[in-house]
Amino acid sequence: MNNRKTEEAWNYHNKTKHPGMPTHYLDWANQPIPFKIYTTLDPIEIPTDLPPSNVPALTAISNNVPITSDECIPDLRTLGRLLYLSAGITKKVNYPGGEIHFRAAACTGALYHIDLYIVTRDIEGLEAGVYHFGPHDFSLRTLRKGNFLGVIMSATGEESAITKAPITIITTSTFWRNSWKYQSRAFRHTFWDSGTILANLLAAASAYKIPAKIITGFVDSTINNLLGLDTNREVAVSLVPLGDTEKSIQAKSEEIETISYETMPLSKKEIDYPLIRSIHQASSLTSEEEVKEWRTGTPESTLPEISGRLFPLDYNQDKEIGQISKTLEETILKRGSTRQFAQTSITFKQLSNILYHSTSGIHADFLIPFGSTLNYMYLIVNDVEGIPKGAYFYHHNENALELLKEGDFRGDAGYLGLGQDIPGDASVDVFFLNDLNQVLEKFGNRGYRVAELEAGIIGGKLYLGAYGQGLGASGLTFFDDDVVRFFSPHAEGKSVMFLVALGKSVKSKSSR
Ligand SMILES: Cc1cc2nc3c(=O)[nH]c(=O)nc-3n(C[C@H](O)[C@H](O)[C@H](O)COP(=O)(O)O)c2cc1C
Known part of the structure; x- marks a missing residue:
């Protein structure tokens, strides 16, 4: 029952934080192909x-x-x-x-x-x-x-x-x-x-x-x-x-x-x-009994009391959505990661639509009852019409943003997103944080897998919610511990899983 030795997940998480990853030069001549190609099977x-x-x-x-x-x-x-x-x-x-x-x-x-x-x-x-x-x-x-x-x-x-x-x-x-x-x-x-x-x-x-x-x-x-x-x-x-x-x-x-079928080699070596x-081995489940025991509900969140100003989300109702959202097909065909944001505002309604519709629940075996979540969303609002610039916490159950600290944090956002321009130029940056100790206690090392996965799924929904309204989005990587420090004391003891930047894109000539 390796899954219960949760020091493995902590070891992996801590060793793969930024900064801290060893310097790495890309060996372009050895780049793997992005497909699995079976060479002997008919299509x-x-x-x-x-x-x-x-x-x-x-x-x-x-x-x-x-x-x-x-x-x-x-x-x-x-x-x-x-x-x-x-x-x-x-x-x-x-x-x-x-x-x-x-x-x-x-x-x-x-x-x-x-x-x-x-x-x-x-x-x-x-x-x-x-x-x-x-x-x-x-x-x-x-x-x-x-x-x-x-x-x-x-x-x-x-x-x-x-x-x-x-x-x-x-x-x-x-x-x-x-x-x-x-x-x-x-x-x-x-x-x-x-x-x-x-x-x-x-x-x-x-x-x-x-x-x-x-x-x-x-x-x-x-x-x-x-x-x-x-x-x-x-x-x-x-x-x-x-x-x-x-x-x-x-x-x-x-x-x-x-x-076992032959597949095309991915690269020279x-x-x-x-x-x-x-970590994959340590987060594996090995028997039907272990799986059944594992699948027994989501830990309840324990959040600090609300103490900041609350901004209730202002999202469009169902009957209005047809007028403001592109179809799913158009959205997916248009979607791409925004390479340069315009340093301009989006409206609070647009942000509310993205947050509200991306967090209406996922049917998943690790989110029981339906509507549970493992991750909390912390935001840096650089420019959103209708709410002050600042750092926020998204209260999913209240459908409201709590202002944690007011101020212009574009510089911090750019730094926290690994020093890239994208999060500094975006209108909003959404960070996913969780109480990893609590998650691992409940789900063992496999909790690490599902916490990252949930953040990725909601992050993917943020992309679709943004592009559905003609906005842009990009997933990003981050300096783990500095993100936690930035959102503390509220985020004290939490771990960062994922980051998505939202805003309006500049149609740049630069390559992706
Ligand atoms: C989880 C995740 C993290 C990403 N991190 C970065 C990043 O740190 N910097 C960046 O420029 N793009 C980042 N991207 C965007 C990818 O580079 C982009 O998705 C990829 O090039 C495919 O292009 P597309 O999204 O336009 O289809 C990230 C995307 C994802 C899904």
């Missing part, structure tokens, strides 16, 4: 003729389709649309050094180390099996034929959504594709970059009225074996059961054959980062 084309949902992005990010809705079995066209909107290639940009294929969701360094796999029973257009999704040619490749949903049911200790879902999407991370640039921090990025994809996937599922839930409690080795992963290099991160039916699972299957493998 199965995914149809692309599904009409757009035309649901406003703000509605899509905030609505959650209950798992108990009527029978819902997505067909291959719908599945294809969900894959495209979460991990598809949405833009190709030429550079002197080549072409970058940008994707639907933001990813650290545009390195795209997250892959999607599908485990399905027979659905319209696709036979039961285990498939890999290849964004490079928008195709599936068959890894196993037959209904393997029972394997997932066992691995998750019969999690309720899994037992009813006709399809489960699995996200994985291939560490080297990210650690090439970010070294051991790639384990943090595994969850951030899965999170942004999952934000898109949840929004797309909601737009097409498909029940979806994030499952993070599973026997790691069972899911990794099901996908035939070389676990020193690639591991499963999350499962997303989609749809709802009584008749999906045939039987609990105990034994599965080993599979790969460098191993043992810290990543050790």
Whole structure:
């Protein structure tokens, strides 16, 4: 039961803080390719003729389709649309050094180390099996034929959504594709970059009225074996059961054959980062019983009393959203990380819409009851019409911002975001902090995974909420301990998980 030795998560977290990471020079000649390409498996084309949902992005990010809705079995066209909107290639940009294929969701360094796999029973257009999704040619490749949903049911200790879902999407991370640039921090990025994809996937599922839930409690080795992963290099991160039916699972299957297919080498050589493998191992669950025991609710938050001025959010009501929000499809196709913010204001209504609709709850096995959260949002407001400049705490339950300290903190924001211009120029910076001790006490080392993942999912929703209103956003990295100091005493003892900058973009000529 390594998962309970939580000094492992602390060790990883402390060793991968900024500043403190060793200096690292990029070996461009050894840059890994951003795709997993099976060299011997035939592609199965995914149809692309599904009409757009035309649901406003703000509605899509905030609505959650209950798992108990009527029978819902997505067909291959719908599945294809969900894959495209979460991990598809949405833009190709030429550079002197080549072409970058940008994707639907933001990813650290545009390195795209997250892959999607599908485990399905027979659905319209696709036979039961285990498939890999290849964004490079928008195709599936068959890894196993037959209904393997029972394997997932066992691995998750019969999690309720899994037992009813006709399809489960699995996200994985291939560490080297990210650690090439970010070294051991790639384990943090595994969850951030899965999170942004999952934000898109949840929004797309909601737009097409498909029940979806994030499952993070599973026997790691069972899911990794099901996908035939070389676990020193690639591991499963999350499962997303989609749809709802009584008749999906045939039987609990105990034994599965080993599979291994040839894939294209990622680069000339790969460098191993043992810290990543050790935290992954230490946060793994090893039996169905351990999974069931693990999945028992979210710790309750303990927050300092409200003592600052409160600014209730001023967001648009449901019936007005169609007028102020682009559709989800338009938003995802337009989305990109803002490379330069205009040092100008956004309105409090725009900020309220982003915050309110991004935090309406996530169906997840680590957020029980629905609406619970592991992360708190601290803001630096550089320029928002209607509220003073300053540092704020977002009271999610009160739908209000509490002013912690008033002042112009653009300089601090720029510094805290690793000395980059982006957070200093943005209108608002949203920092995700949590009580990591409390999270680890409850969930063991795996709490580290889910806390980073939740921040990544909400961060991904912030992107969609911003672009849905014609604004810009960018994920950012940060100086861990200085962020906590900046927001203290309120943030005393907390740990930083993620940072997103919001504002209006300058259409810059600079490359991304
Ligand atoms: C978690 C996360 C952290 C990021 N950190 C930075 C950062 O520190 N600086 C930066 O310029 N861009 C950052 N980005 C933006 C990525 O570089 C960008 O997502 C990637 O190049 C893909 O481009 P796109 O988002 O425009 O599609 C971050 C993105 C994410 C998702």
